[in-house]
Amino acid sequence: MIDPLAALKLPDILPGWVWLVGAGPGDPGLITALGLKAITQADVILHDALVDEALLALAPGEKIYAGKRAGVRSCRQDEISDMLVRLAKEEKRVLRLKGGDPFVFGRGGEEAQALVRACVPFRIVPGITAGIGGLAYAGIPLTHRDTNHAVTFITGHGSDGNLTRLDWDAVSRGAPTLVFYMARKFAGEIADALMGAGRRPDEPAAIVANAARPDQDVRITTLGGLAEAAQTAPALAIIVVGENVALARELAWLAKV
Numbered sequence: 001m002i003d004p005l006a007a008l009k010l011p012d013i014l015p016g017w018v019w020l021v022g023a024g025p026g027d028p029g030l031i032t033a034l035g036l037k038a039i040t041q042a043d044v045i046l047h048d049a050l051v052d053e054a055l056l057a058l059a060p061g062e063k064i065y066a067g068k069r070a071g072v073r074s075c076r077q078d079e080i081s082d083m084l085v086r087l088a089k090e091e092k093r094v095l096r097l098k099g100g101d102p103f104v105f106g107r108g109g110e111e112a113q114a115l116v117r118a119c120v121p122f123r124i125v126p127g128i129t130a131g132i133g134g135l136a137y138a139g140i141p142l143t144h145r146d147t148n149h150a151v152t153f154i155t156g157h158g159s160d161g162n163l164t165r166l167d168w169d170a171v172s173r174g175a176p177t178l179v180f181y182m183a184r185k186f187a188g189e190i191a192d193a194l195m196g197a198g199r200r201p202d203e204p205a206a207i208v209a210n211a212a213r214p215d216q217d218v219r220i221t222t223l224g225g226l227a228e229a230a231q232t233a234p235a236l237a238i239i240v241v242g243e244n245v246a247l248a249r250e251l252a253w254l255a256k257v
């Protein structure tokens, strides 16, 4: 029988290297072949809370939790970067495993900068980001010829913990489809800002929570109804605003299985 990972002749993580790998939005089947191979090879894995347990269970190496979760002290970003450097200097094969894509609102860039400064060799293995894969699992095409030719990805959460400071007129006039990460608690403020900048209250909107996970929770609403829909939605959520959201009524394949 063919071993697909061997047949692909993928590179190995070498001692002293760090791989920054995206695990995808939830479903363990969405990790890349490179990421999967790295899990089976790494001496040590620093992972965050969004990584599926089934993937971690495949890892023979040491697992270090380095994420945020209620009741567990979260590592500071500089502590994580320092740990990556130290482990690599100890000639370990180091895997930094993050939910989604490491370079999409994931601080992968900061970790890569720390590795560059410390002269540690590294590789980036992209993952499927929640704002793409999560929407696909909700039956929402990110782009569709009839609805939108552009998309904007936005973080709702600024580094000060408040709603990101944005030019809402520009955001509103920009892409027809807006995808917000880390935004559920600001859903009402975002909807008000967009409607204040001219977007229609009856424009389709959705909250896609726990996307690509067994407890996926999709709420299709309107911009005007977003605040209310967000009140009881799970915290791990993507908010999407745009006419493409209406296609979910036809294309929500997971809900029909």
Ligand SMILES: C[S@@+](CC[C@H](N)C(=O)[O-])C[C@H]1O[C@@H](n2cnc3c(N)ncnc32)[C@H](O)[C@@H]1O
Residues within 6 Å of the ligand: 025, 026, 050, 098, 099, 100, 101, 102, 103, 104, 105, 106, 128, 129, 130, 131, 134, 180, 181, 182, 183, 208, 209, 210, 211, 212, 213, 235, 236, 237, 238
């Ligand atoms: C710190 S960001 C990490 C994003 C990640 N790097 C990515 O590419 O998806 C965390 C935010 O991503 C979104 N997110 C990640 N996984 C998700 C999922 N399975 N379902 C819904 N939203 C998700 C949420 O908006 C969450 O607050």
